[in-house]
Amino acid sequence: xxxxxxxxxxxxxxxxxxxxxxxxxxxxxxxxxxxxxxxxxxxxxxxxxxxxxxxxxxxxxxxxxxxxxxxxxxxxxxxxxxxxxxxxxxxxxxxxxxxxxxxxxxxxxxxxxxxxxxxxxxxxxxxxxxxxxxxxxxxxxxxxxxxxxxxxxxxxxxxxxxxxxxxxxxxxxxxxxxxxxxxxxxxxxxxxxxxxxxxxxxxxxxxxxxxxxxxxxxxxxxxxxxxxxxxxxxxxxxxxxxxxxxxxxxxxxxxxxxxxxxxxxxxxxxxxxxxxxxxxxxxxxxxxxxxxxxxxxxxx
Amino acid sequence: xxxxxxxxxxxxxxxxxxxxxxxxxxxxxxxxxxxxxxxxxxxxxxxxxxxxxxxxxxxxxxxxxxxxxxxxxxxxxxxxxxxxxxxxxxxxxxxxxxxxxxxxxxxxxxxxxxxxxxxxxxxxxxxxxxxxxxxxxxxxxxxxxxxxxxxxxxxxxxxxxxxxxxxxxxxxxxxxxxxxxxxxxxxxxxxxxxxxxxxxxxxxxxxxxxxxxxxxxxxxxxxxxxxxxxxxxxxxxxxxxxxxxx
Numbered sequence: 001x002x003x004x005x006x007x008x009x010x011x012x013x014x015x016x017x018x019x020x021x022x023x024x025x026x027x028x029x030x031x032x033x034x035x036x037x038x039x040x041x042x043x044x045x046x047x048x049x050x051x052x053x054x055x056x057x058x059x060x061x062x063x064x065x066x067x068x069x070x071x072x073x074x075x076x077x078x079x080x081x082x083x084x085x086x087x088x089x090x091x092x093x094x095x096x097x098x099x100x101x102x103x104x105x106x107x108x109x110x111x112x113x114x115x116x117x118x119x120x121x122x123x124x125x126x127x128x129x130x131x132x133x134x135x136x137x138x139x140x141x142x143x144x145x146x147x148x149x150x151x152x153x154x155x156x157x158x159x160x161x162x163x164x165x166x167x168x169x170x171x172x173x174x175x176x177x178x179x180x181x182x183x184x185x186x187x188x189x190x191x192x193x194x195x196x197x198x199x200x201x202x203x204x205x206x207x208x209x210x211x212x213x214x215x216x217x218x219x220x221x222x223x224x225x226x227x228x229x230x231x232x233x234x235x236x237x238x239x240x241x242x243x244x245x246x247x248x249x250x251x252x253x254x255x256x257x258x259x260x261x262x263x264x265x266x267x268x269x270x271x272x273x274x275x276x277x278x279x280x281x282x283x284x285x286x287x288x289x290x291x292x293x294x295x296x297x298x299x300x
Numbered sequence: 301x302x303x304x305x306x307x308x309x310x311x312x313x314x315x316x317x318x319x320x321x322x323x324x325x326x327x328x329x330x331x332x333x334x335x336x337x338x339x340x341x342x343x344x345x346x347x348x349x350x351x352x353x354x355x356x357x358x359x360x361x362x363x364x365x366x367x368x369x370x371x372x373x374x375x376x377x378x379x380x381x382x383x384x385x386x387x388x389x390x391x392x393x394x395x396x397x398x399x400x401x402x403x404x405x406x407x408x409x410x411x412x413x414x415x416x417x418x419x420x421x422x423x424x425x426x427x428x429x430x431x432x433x434x435x436x437x438x439x440x441x442x443x444x445x446x447x448x449x450x451x452x453x454x455x456x457x458x459x460x461x462x463x464x465x466x467x468x469x470x471x472x473x474x475x476x477x478x479x480x481x482x483x484x485x486x487x488x489x490x491x492x493x494x495x496x497x498x499x500x501x502x503x504x505x506x507x508x509x510x511x512x513x514x515x516x517x518x519x520x521x522x523x524x525x526x527x528x529x530x531x532x533x534x535x536x537x538x539x540x541x542x543x544x545x546x
Contacts, residue, residue: 050384052546076386086377091314099310100381102303142381 001064003028003150003181004049009058011044011205018044019055019205026150026181026198031172033196034185035289041205042185043083046154049183050080063149079148081156085139089128093119093138096127097145105145116171117141118164132159140168144175151175151182157191169195193285201292208296216288222256223281224264229274237271238264256280304387304395312399318406321361325407326414328354333418344423349432351408352415355440358407362444363468365403366451369396370541371464379546389542397534400448408437439506442526446499447472449533456540475500483514493517499526 002025011019019041026032034042047053049060051072060067065074087096097110105113114120117137122130127138136159143151151172157165165188172182172195186192199216201209209216227250228234235252238245241263244255254264261280268275312318329352336342342350373379382392419425451468458464479497486492493516502522505511512518517525 047546050380051389052380052383054543054545072386072388074386075384078384080380080384082380082384084377086380088311088314088378089376090316091311095310095314099307 001028002026002061003063004183005059005061006045006049007059007061009045009048009055009060011041011048011053011055017205019048021058022202022205022207023058024200024207024210026183028149028181029176029179030197031176031182031184031195032198032200033192034183034200034202035189035192035285036202036208037293040202042202043154044205045202046080046082046152046183046185049152050075050078050082052082077147077149078152079143079145079150080152080154081139081143082152082154084158085135085142087127087130087135087138089126092126093123093130093134093141096138097123097141100142100145102146104147110145113141113144116174117144118167133161133164136160137164137168140171149180151180151184153182153184155186156184157186157188165191189285189289199285201289203293203296209292216285224254224256224261225277225279225281226252226254226264226268226275227277228252228268229276233271234268234273237267237273241267243267301387301391301395304382304391305398308395308399309402312403317365318403321357321407322410324357324361325354325411328352328357329411329414329418330421333415333422337422344419344425345427345429345432347423348415348419348427349429349436351411351433351436352418354411354415355436358404358411358440359444359447359472360469361407362400362404362448363451363472364465366400366448367455367458367464367468368461369400369455370452371455371458371461374544374546375460383546390538393538393541397452400452404441404444404448436507439503442506442523443500443503445530446496446502446526446533449530449537450475453533453537453540456537456544486514486516490516494525496529499529502526 004026006025007023009019009022010017022041022045024032034045036042044053048055049062049067051067062074062078065071067074088099091099094110094114097114101110111120114123117140119134119137119141122134127135130138136156140153140156143153157168160168169191172184176182176195176197184192184196193213196213198212199210200207226234226238231247231250231252235245235247238252238254243260243264244257245264246253254260261278265275265278332341332352332354333347336347342353373382383389416428450471451464454467454471455461455464458467475497479500482492482495482497486498492498498515498517499522501511501515505515505517505522506519515522
């Protein structure tokens with residue numbers, strides 16, 4: 001049973017179609033990174049799940065409970081932080097936490113959440129005096145109340161310093177190991193790449209790609225970088241066997257396809273060119289995303 | 301539902317509204333009691349049955365409260381926390397309505413106690429004419445129901461809490477002016493007596509003689525009309541709340 005199943009979610013803002021038949025699901029204990037440019041529809045998907053905005057058609061199931069306008073039982077075990085954390089400024093951090101505890105989280109568990117999100121040191125101060133990072137951490141702590149099985153976090157790393165980002169990453173990995181599923185969006189793709197098990201790329205309200213993290217990154221765009229005793233001759237030798245190669249910054253760059261690495265090395269050895277350095281550069285999440293978005297633009 | 305109500309009360313207990321307005325009610329009752337005694341503005345009985353004249357203060361407090369209880373959540377973004385859970389929007393809305401009612405009861409109780417203390421201090425008497433007090437309270441409660449439900453409706457349309465309060469307070473003054481102007485027309489067009497502004501006179505009609513000749517409505521018509529308009533305002537406010545995107 002999937003923790004979250006979204007089928008053909010469609011949303012109109014007036015006459016504008018904001019979401020086009022969006023479908024994806026999240027398995028228990030996995031982290032799904034929702035990525036895409038600004039205005040792609042990521043927040044609208046998240047808002048639709050938690051009922052902050054009405055969707056036009058499609059279905060959303062949380063823990064096998066279909067979410068309808070009149071039936072929102074499925075949200076009982078969903079914790080969320082959408083866009084900026086919303087806090088009651090006149091109340092302290094701990095009061096904000098207690099406010100949204102529906103009684104299922106004990107004081108000891110609240111303390112544990114406070115320790116895990118590292119808010120204990122400022123939890124007795126009024127929330128209106130918090131920095132963005134503090135607000136962000138309290139927002140995440142609030143999302144962890146009431147034993148969620150699904151966490152929905154929209155840009156949770158915004159405003160966090162490097163240490164806090166690192167700690168949040170560890171916390172999210174720990175939570176996923178406990179069986180909590182996480183739907184997360186972030187523009188910090190390097191950070192997302194370290195935790196996400198799956199990715200769904202959204203552009204113009206459409207899912208343009210979805211896959212597991214492994215296959216998402218092992219696309220055709222990896223590059224082999226070669227440094228030789230004679231780069232000009234080396235380039236000729238590699239190109240002569242039909243590989244796509246160029247010289248960039250005094251380095252031969254070969255598009256890594258199939259057996260390109262072996263073939264390039266053989267070609268250089270046969271041409272009696274000394275190889276000084278070989279590096280295989282895997283495409284990172286940012287490059288993958290940009291390639292997908294460029295391809296999507298091209299398709300239109 | 302109980303969880304939602306508990307949360308609303310938790311927010312109020314940790315807020316300043318109830319303490320601030322409670323203190324204003326107490327101070328106002330004391331000041332009026334002192335002034336009434338010294339300058340013979342009103343008798344001890346009138347002071348008590350009119351709750352030291354604090355009803356107007358309660359009116360302003362309730363407009364502010366009803367205007368901000370929802371608009372504050374939208375302007376600060378905290379509405380997301382309320383709506384992104386298993387509770388329906390209607391449950392959230394009803395919990396807000398109950399909180400408004402509880403705040404009204406709280407302010408009435410504080411005013412009653414303050415006035416009672418004022419009566420004992422400044423008029424040296426604890427005697428209460430319950431029937432007159434009940435009539436006054438009932439009439440003002442109906443008036444407040446109409447005004448608070450209109451304020452709640454306005455607050456659902458307004459984007460910011462400041463605007464909601466401003467429009468709410470302006471509405472009360474404007475409504476009284478419009479009501480007076482419409483009374484000229486009511487004598488010519490009888491059907492105009494059913495306009496909502498005419499029901500703003502509910503408290504005056506129920507506590508004073510002769511108002512029915514101006515409003516052209518009987519006391520029962522006035523009571524039922526006020527309740528029906530209030531229900532309509534609350535219903536429309538609830539509908540907007542249900543449909544509003546966050």
